Amino acid sequence: MKTVRQPWFHTQRIRDDLYCISEPHYTWQNRANLWLIKGRDSDLLIDTGLGVSSLKLYLADLLDKPLKVVASHVHFDHSGGCHEFEQVYIHQNEHHALCSGDQRLILSAPDIGAVPDRDFDAIPYQGFSANHYEVKACPHAQAIEGGDVIDLGDKAFEVMHLPGHSSGSIGLYNTSDQSFFSGDVVYDGELLDKLEDSIVEDYITSMERLLTLKTHEVRPGHYQSFDRRRLQLLIKKYIDEKKAPACPSES
Ligand SMILES: [Zn+2]
Numbered sequence: 001m002k003t004v005r006q007p008w009f010h011t012q013r014i015r016d017d018l019y020c021i022s023e024p025h026y027t028w029q030n031r032a033n034l035w036l037i038k039g040r041d042s043d044l045l046i047d048t049g050l051g052v053s054s055l056k057l058y059l060a061d062l063l064d065k066p067l068k069v070v071a072s073h074v075h076f077d078h079s080g081g082c083h084e085f086e087q088v089y090i091h092q093n094e095h096h097a098l099c100s101g102d103q104r105l106i107l108s109a110p111d112i113g114a115v116p117d118r119d120f121d122a123i124p125y126q127g128f129s130a131n132h133y134e135v136k137a138c139p140h141a142q143a144i145e146g147g148d149v150i151d152l153g154d155k156a157f158e159v160m161h162l163p164g165h166s167s168g169s170i171g172l173y174n175t176s177d178q179s180f181f182s183g184d185v186v187y188d189g190e191l192l193d194k195l196e197d198s199i200v201e202d203y204i205t206s207m208e209r210l211l212t213l214k215t216h217e218v219r220p221g222h223y224q225s226f227d228r229r230r231l232q233l234l235i236k237k238y239i240d241e242k243k244a245p246a247c248p249s250e251s
């Protein structure tokens, strides 16, 4: 019998204008970083977690301005709570999936049971079971594309379309301080390119683009933040692995 844990989320204050929110009772391998950036005129929330507990209520004390919510991509660990918010954005390639609640793309591999009960060491409410887990549709989400700018008044974020992990994966580049929010495109762990909507060739192209990105601070969708040196190492490792000649017995 698992215990109910509330609040379900945990917040780490990184700076006055930057917070990292996570779901500590969900397995660390798939636990997403949700980034809250405070701006002068509006705030920005990048990703919304699983959607098994109200993120909107949890964040209420931190929110004092209009909130723009951007999903780095449609996968459940990032888009689960989007339906709760009013101003929601997602790349146009995954816009329909989020609006309609397309679980095939959202769970990315539903037949293997992407969200089993064993991934939770506590539950958000009595009676919760991952067996019934689904992400709610977000019919009011708006489509964005590469080159769009999310403006918070005193800082702005350029949308970079970086497909490969999924077709609508984006990164957000803070043009004021050159920090980069990378979603699942690149993080310091095993990168996933064999999901329902992954395309390795696109992933390599996206990675090559990031190799020259001027940034000193990467805020990823999973695991720890890192600097440009580590970013370049992770990119090179991925590209080298993908471009390595296949074993003769396989060709
Ligand atoms: Zn993902």
Ligand SMILES: [Zn+2]
Binding pocket: 030, 032, 075, 077, 078, 184, 221, 222
């Ligand atoms: Zn993820």
